[in-house]
Amino acid sequence: MVGGGFIQQILRRKLHSQSLATPVRSWLSSTKANVDAGSSGVRAFALLGAGVTGLLSFSTVASADEAEHGLACPDYPWPHDGILSSYDHASIRRGHQVYQQVCASCHSMSLISYRDLVGVAYTEEEAKAMAAEIEVVDGPNDEGEMFTRPGKLSDRLPQPYANESAARFANGGAYPPDLSLITKARHNGQNYVFALLTGYRDPPAGISIREGLHYNPYFPGGAIAMPKMLNDEAVEYEDGVPATEAQMGKDVVSFLSWAAEPEMEERKLMGFKWIFLLSLALLQAAYYRRLKWSVLKSRKLVLDVVN
Amino acid sequence: MANQKGALEGFYRLIMRRNSVYVSFIIAGAFFGERAVDYGVHKLWESKNVGKRYEDISVLGQRPVEE
Numbered sequence: 406m407v408g409g410g411f412i413q414q415i416l417r418r419k420l421h422s423q424s425l426a427t428p429v430r431s432w433l434s435s436t437k438a439n440v441d442a443g444s445s446g447v448r449a450f451a452l453l454g455a456g457v458t459g460l461l462s463f464s465t466v467a468s469a470d471e472a473e474h475g476l477a478c479p480d481y482p483w484p485h486d487g488i489l490s491s492y493d494h495a496s497i498r499r500g501h502q503v504y505q506q507v508c509a510s511c512h513s514m515s516l517i518s519y520r521d522l523v524g525v526a527y528t529e530e531e532a533k534a535m536a537a538e539i540e541v542v543d544g545p546n547d548e549g550e551m552f553t554r555p556g557k558l559s560d561r562l563p564q565p566y567a568n569e570s571a572a573r574f575a576n577g578g579a580y581p582p583d584l585s586l587i588t589k590a591r592h593n594g595q596n597y598v599f600a601l602l603t604g605y606r607d608p609p610a611g612i613s614i615r616e617g618l619h620y621n622p623y624f625p626g627g628a629i630a631m632p633k634m635l636n637d638e639a640v641e642y643e644d645g646v647p648a649t650e651a652q653m654g655k656d657v658v659s660f661l662s663w664a665a666e667p668e669m670e671e672r673k674l675m676g677f678k679w680i681f682l683l684s685l686a687l688l689q690a691a692y693y694r695r696l697k698w699s700v701l702k703s704r705k706l707v708l709d710v711v712n
Numbered sequence: 713m714a715n716q717k718g719a720l721e722g723f724y725r726l727i728m729r730r731n732s733v734y735v736s737f738i739i740a741g742a743f744f745g746e747r748a749v750d751y752g753v754h755k756l757w758e759s760k761n762v763g764k765r766y767e768d769i770s771v772l773g774q775r776p777v778e779e
């Protein structure tokens with residue numbers, strides 16, 4: 406209430422100054438030359454009014470349309486939300502397990518290598534053993550022939566299809582996207598992917614989905630080619646955590662978030678440290694500036710007119 | 713701000729009389745100060761993220777390695 410009246414005052418003052426063009430310039434320049442502390446407060450109010458006016462002019466933002474963007478997904482409390490929150494690495498490990506057993510038959514993650522998992526979800530030996538389970542085509546040997554060998558840490562995660570055409574052919578024309586960056590490639594990616602994976606339901610009355618597609622309100626258009634993949638007990642976790650649909654969804658999204666942003670923990674640490682240090686530097690700089698300027702700010706002018 | 717006997721006055725007398733001492737203080741202070749900040753932020757990080765680290769994974773190393 407009080408804030409509304411306050412903002413109205415600011416706007417009136419700002420609008421009033423806007424309607425008088427030339428007087429404003431002289432007003433502004435006079436306040437600049439004026440050493441009086443009170444008018445600088447008026448200037449601050451004017452700038453605040455300008456900011457509020459600008460902000461209010463953006464109020465006609467186009468609101469998200471469900472038909473175009475899909476059902477708006479809720480914000481889930483991810484364990485890695487927050488300035489100083491790390492990933493839940495046990496969740497990343499379980500999520501990789503879900504990916505490997507449920508998703509990898511259709512979705513590639515061709516930007517992740519086995520070595521990326523070391524120190525994040527698996528030990529070096531475990532990652533080496535996992536890599537060795539796959540066959541990789543390697544460059545020409547001394548005889549000029551390509552050969553296959555067991556995978557190494559430096560190899561990428563295997564792709565289920567040779568190319569996009571093969572993927573589309575095997576999935577009724579739809580291409581299962583690569584998941585390496587999916588949480589960054591979709592708006593509100595983490596919440597969207599979780600809502601999508603757990604959001605399969607019967608279509609409402611009157612909506613029919615053609616054969617081969619499935620109803621999912623979070624998918625733009627409502628009809629997605631992927632069937633519901635997360636079902637209770639689909640995976641048996643190594644650490645004994647019960648593999649409910651929501652648990653698997655949470656773990657796989659943690660894994661995908663890590664895959665898209667492996668640098669997040671380092672970034673948060675660096676950000677916290679440097680914002681803290683630069684705030685101290687700002688205080689020092691402000692003090693130093695005022696110290697040096699104090700000479701000028703406290704001078705007195707004497708008009709010595711000879712007449 | 714600080715009178716003759718203030719703490720800042722003592723700081724000035726000790727560090728800022730000679731520029732060589734001042735600069736050395738800044739460089740050494742930056743080095744050890746950064747180490748201290750890194751240690752402090754790391755401790756804060758660890759206290760906020762109990763049980764979520766890679767080292768805290770309960771089944772680490774239990775995957776069958778012999779193939």
